[in-house]
Amino acid sequence: xxxxxxxxxxxxxxxxxxxxESFRSLITKAGTEAINDSRLEGDEIEALxxxxxxxxxxxxxxxxxxxxxDHAGLKGVPATRVEAACSSGALAxxxxxxxxxxxxxxxxxxxxxxxxxxxxxxxxxxxxxxxxDQEWEAFxxxxxxxxxxxxxxxxxxxxxxxxxxxSQVSVKSHENAALNPKAQFRFKVSLEDVMNSTPVADPxxxxxxxxxxxxxxxxxxxxxxxxxxxxxxxxWINASSCSTDTIALHxxxxxxxxxxxxxxxGKAYRRAGIKPQDVDFAEVHDCFSIAEIMxxxxxxxxxxxxxxxxxxxxxxxLSGSIPINTSGGLKGKGHPVGATGIAQxxxxxxxxxxxxxxxxxxxxxIGLTHNVxxxxxxxxxxxxxxxxx
Amino acid sequence: xxxIVGYGVYLPRYRLKAxxxxxxxxxxxxxxxxxxxxxxxxxxxxDEDTATISVEAARNAVEHAQIDAKDIGAIYVGxxxxxxxxxxxxxxxxxxxxxxxxxxAADYEFACKAGTAAIQTCMGLVDxxxxxxxxxxxxxxxxxxxxxxxxxxASAGGAAYIIGRRDTIAEILDTYSYTTDTPDFWRREGMxxxxxxxxxxxxPAYFKHVISAAKGVMERNDKKPRDFDYVVFxxxxxxxxxxxxxxxxxxxxxxxxxxxxxxxxxxYSGATxxxxxxxxxxxxxxxxxxxxxxxxxxxxxxxxxxVTERIGDKRNQKTVAEYVNRKEYIDYSLYVKYKGxxxxxxxxx
Numbered sequence: 001x002x003x004x005x006x007x008x009x010x011x012x013x014x015x016x017x018x019x020x021e022s023f024r025s026l027i028t029k030a031g032t033e034a035i036n037d038s039r040l041e042g043d044e045i046e047a048l049x050x051x052x053x054x055x056x057x058x059x060x061x062x063x064x065x066x067x068x069x070d071h072a073g074l075k076g077v078p079a080t081r082v083e084a085a086c087s088s089g090a091l092a093x094x095x096x097x098x099x100x101x102x103x104x105x106x107x108x109x110x111x112x113x114x115x116x117x118x119x120x121x122x123x124x125x126x127x128x129x130x131x132x133d134q135e136w137e138a139f140x141x142x143x144x145x146x147x148x149x150x151x152x153x154x155x156x157x158x159x160x161x162x163x164x165x166x167s168q169v170s171v172k173s174h175e176n177a178a179l180n181p182k183a184q185f186r187f188k189v190s191l192e193d194v195m196n197s198t199p200v201a202d203p204x205x206x207x208x209x210x211x212x213x214x215x216x217x218x219x220x221x222x223x224x225x226x227x228x229x230x231x232x233x234x235x236w237i238n239a240s241s242c243s244t245d246t247i248a249l250h251x252x253x254x255x256x257x258x259x260x261x262x263x264x265x266g267k268a269y270r271r272a273g274i275k276p277q278d279v280d281f282a283e284v285h286d287c288f289s290i291a292e293i294m295x296x297x298x299x300x301x302x303x304x305x306x307x308x309x310x311x312x313x314x315x316x317x318l319s320g321s322i323p324i325n326t327s328g329g330l331k332g333k334g335h336p337v338g339a340t341g342i343a344q345x346x347x348x349x350x351x352x353x354x355x356x357x358x359x360x361x362x363x364x365x366i367g368l369t370h371n372v373x374x375x376x377x378x379x380x381x382x383x384x385x386x387x388x389x
Numbered sequence: 390x391x392x393i394v395g396y397g398v399y400l401p402r403y404r405l406k407a408x409x410x411x412x413x414x415x416x417x418x419x420x421x422x423x424x425x426x427x428x429x430x431x432x433x434x435x436d437e438d439t440a441t442i443s444v445e446a447a448r449n450a451v452e453h454a455q456i457d458a459k460d461i462g463a464i465y466v467g468x469x470x471x472x473x474x475x476x477x478x479x480x481x482x483x484x485x486x487x488x489x490x491x492x493x494a495a496d497y498e499f500a501c502k503a504g505t506a507a508i509q510t511c512m513g514l515v516d517x518x519x520x521x522x523x524x525x526x527x528x529x530x531x532x533x534x535x536x537x538x539x540x541x542x543a544s545a546g547g548a549a550y551i552i553g554r555r556d557t558i559a560e561i562l563d564t565y566s567y568t569t570d571t572p573d574f575w576r577r578e579g580m581x582x583x584x585x586x587x588x589x590x591x592x593p594a595y596f597k598h599v600i601s602a603a604k605g606v607m608e609r610n611d612k613k614p615r616d617f618d619y620v621v622f623x624x625x626x627x628x629x630x631x632x633x634x635x636x637x638x639x640x641x642x643x644x645x646x647x648x649x650x651x652x653x654x655x656x657y658s659g660a661t662x663x664x665x666x667x668x669x670x671x672x673x674x675x676x677x678x679x680x681x682x683x684x685x686x687x688x689x690x691x692x693x694x695x696v697t698e699r700i701g702d703k704r705n706q707k708t709v710a711e712y713v714n715r716k717e718y719i720d721y722s723l724y725v726k727y728k729g730x731x732x733x734x735x736x737x738x
Contacts, residue, residue, distance in 0.1 A: 120586070120587050198420060199417075
C-alpha cells in the first residue's frame with residue numbers, strides 16, 4: 001500500500017454559459033489539460049473516475065464513464081461515474097484516491113463535469129431537485145433555494161445572523177471571482193447590489209444563489225513512489241473523508257447546522273494530524289451564501305453561530321485570517337455541479353503551488369476543500385498540502 | 390439605385406402597462422420595467438390583426454409617397470402573425486389599397502425580420518427594373534404566453550415602405566445579411582404561443598447576428614460608427630439594443646430616436662421598420678442611418694441609408710410620435726379579451 005497520494009496535474013475549463021461547448025468537449029478539455037500538466041502520456045493512466053450529477057436530465061446522456069474515456073482518447077481504461085449530487089466531483093476524487101491507496105493503481109485521473117445550459121432554467125431547477133428527497137421534499141414543492149432559505153431563516157433566528165452578513169459572503173466571493181480568469185462572474189458587486197437583487201426564496205435573493213453553469217475540471221493522481229519520480233511539485237492529499245446525513249432537511253435534528261460536514265471535518269483533521277487553525281485557506285461549498293456561513297462553522301474556523309459575524313469582520317477575505325473561496329466560490333466562479341468538487345481541488349493546488357496569481361494567499365501551506373451534496377446529505381472533505389518542512 | 394419613396398406606420402390605440410401585467414402574475418412591476426426597460430406596450434383591438442395593421446400602414450405609405458397604387462408591382466408582407474396560415478395577407482393589402490391586379494404578391498415569415506427581408510426583395514425587383522415600385526411591410530400582432538417574460542413586451546404595430554428608383558427621400562446605399570440556423574425562438578404549426586431558449590436568445594442569437602450584420606455592412610462600405618447620424622436595431626426589449634450599440638461603439642444619442650420599445654413594446658416584424666420610420670420623421674438631407682433587424686432562427690439584415698434633399702418637401706404627416714402618443718390604457722382583463730385569450734366565450738371572435 002502506498003503511503004500517500006499526490007495530485008500531479010490539474011486542468012479546468014472556463015466556467016459559464018458555454019453555448020459552443022458540449023458535455024464531452026468540456027471534460028475532454030479539462031482532462032487533456034490535467035494529463036499534459038502531469039507530463040504523463042494518456043496510455044499511462046490506469047483508471048478514470050468522473051463525477052457528474054445529472055447528465056441524463058441535463059443532456060439526455062447516461063453511461064458517461066464510457067463516453068468520457070472514449071472521447072478523451074483513453075479507450076480501454078476502466079472508467080467509473082460517481083454520483084452524489086453536487087458532491088459528485090469530490091466523491092470521484094475520493095474514489096480515485098482510494099484506488100491508489102489500495103495499491104491497485106499508480107496513475108489515476110479524476111474529473112468532474114456538468115453541462116447545464118442546454119435546458120431551460122426551470123427544467124434545470126427540477127433536475128437539481130433530484131439531489132433532495134423526491135417523495136417528501138420535491139413532491140411537496142420544495143426547491144433548493146427554498147430549502148436553503150429555511151436554513152438561513154433558522155440560522156438568523158437562532159444566532160442573530162443578519163441578511164447583511166449573509167450578503168457579505170457574496171460580496172467577498174465576487175471580489176475573488178473578479179481575480180479568477182476562469183470564473184463565470186468576473187466582476188464585483190456591492191452590499192447594496194446583493195441586498196436589492198431579485199427575490200428568489202425569502203430571505204434569499206438572486207445574488208445569494210450560485211448560478212447554472214457549464215464547466216469541467218480534472219486532476220491526475222499518483223502514488224507517492226511515482227509522484228516522487230516524475231513530479232517536482234506534488235501536492236499531497238493528507239486526508240480524504242466523507243460523511244452522510246439524512247437526505248431530507250426536515251429529518252435533521254438541527255436545520256441550521258451541517259452535521260455531515262462537522263463529522264467529515266473531524267475525521268479529516270484527525271487523519272491529517274492538524275487542527276482547524278492550521279488550515280491556511282479553504283474552498284467551501286457556497287451553493288447559497290448561507291451555506292458558506294454554516295460551512296465555516298462546521299469546519300471549526302469559527303464557533304457555531306459566529307459565521308456571519310466572522311465573515312462581516314473580513315476574516316474570510318483574501319487578506320483575512322482564513323481566506324475562504326479564493327476562486328470566487330460557487331457563487332462567483334460558477335457551479336457546474338459535478339465539476340465543483342474537482343474545481344475546488346484545482347484551486348487548492350494552484351494556491352499550494354503558488355500559481356494563483358492575483359488571488360494568491362500568502363504562505364499557503366495547508367488547504368482544505370469542502371464539497372456538499374444536496375442540502376447536506378453528503379459532505380466530502382480533502383486536506384491538501386505541498387511538502388511540509 | 391433603389392431607395393425609399395415613401396413610408397407609413399400604424400400602431401393600435403390600446404396600451405397595457407408592464408406594471409399591470411406584473412400585478413396579475415405577482416411580480417414586482419418596477420423591477421420588471423427596469424430590467425426590460427419597458428413601460429407599456431400596444432394592444433390590438435378585437436377587430437385588429439396583421440392584415441388591418443398592414444393596410445393602415447400601406448395607405449399611409451402610398452399617401453406619403455404620392456404615387457398611384459396601380460404603379461406598385463410587388464407587395465410583400467412580413468409577419469409571424471399572419472391571420473391565415475394558408476391565404477396571403479399581401480392580397481388583402483393589395484385589394485384594400487387598390488393595387489390589384491397587375492402585380493405579384495406574397496407573405497414572408499422570418500420571426501422579427503420578415504419586414505426587412507421584404508424591403509430587400511423589393512430592392513432587387515426595382516434595381517432589376519422588373520417593377521416600378523415595390524411595397525414592403527413589416528407588421529405583427531405578436532403572441533406572448535400568459536405569465537411568460539415575453540408577455541411584457543409582445544405588442545402590435547407595423548410599417549410599410551414604398552421602394553423605388555426615382556423621387557426617393559432616402560437612398561439605400563447597401564444591404565448585407567447575416568444568417569445561420571439558430572433555434573432561439575420558434576412556434577410550430579398549430580401552437581398558440583411561441584417557445585424560446587431563455588438566455589440563449591441573447592449572446593448566441595440576437596447579439597451574434599445583429600453585431601455581425603452591422604460590422605459586415607460597415608466594413609464593406611468602409612464606414613465607422615461615428616460616420617452615422619442615427620442607428621436603429623431590432624428591439625425585443627430595451628436592454629438588447631443598448632448593449633448592441635455599446636458593443637459596436639454607437640452613442641446613446643445615435644440610438645435614442647429609433648428606440649421605441651419602452652412606449653410601444655416589441656412589434657416584432659414591425660420593430661426595425663418602425664424605428665427607422667421614427668428616424669426618417671426627423672432626419673434631414675445628408676443624414677446617414679444604419680438599420681439592423683433581427684429575426685430569430687436566426688438572421689439580421691443591415692442597411693446603410695442616406696437621406697436625400699427631397700425629404701424637406703416630403704415630410705410624413707402621420708408621424709410615429711403621433712401614433713405613439715395616441716393611446717388609451719386598458720387593464721389586464723380587457724387585454725385578455727382583446728387578444729382572444731378567453732376560451733369558450735359566446736359571441737366572440
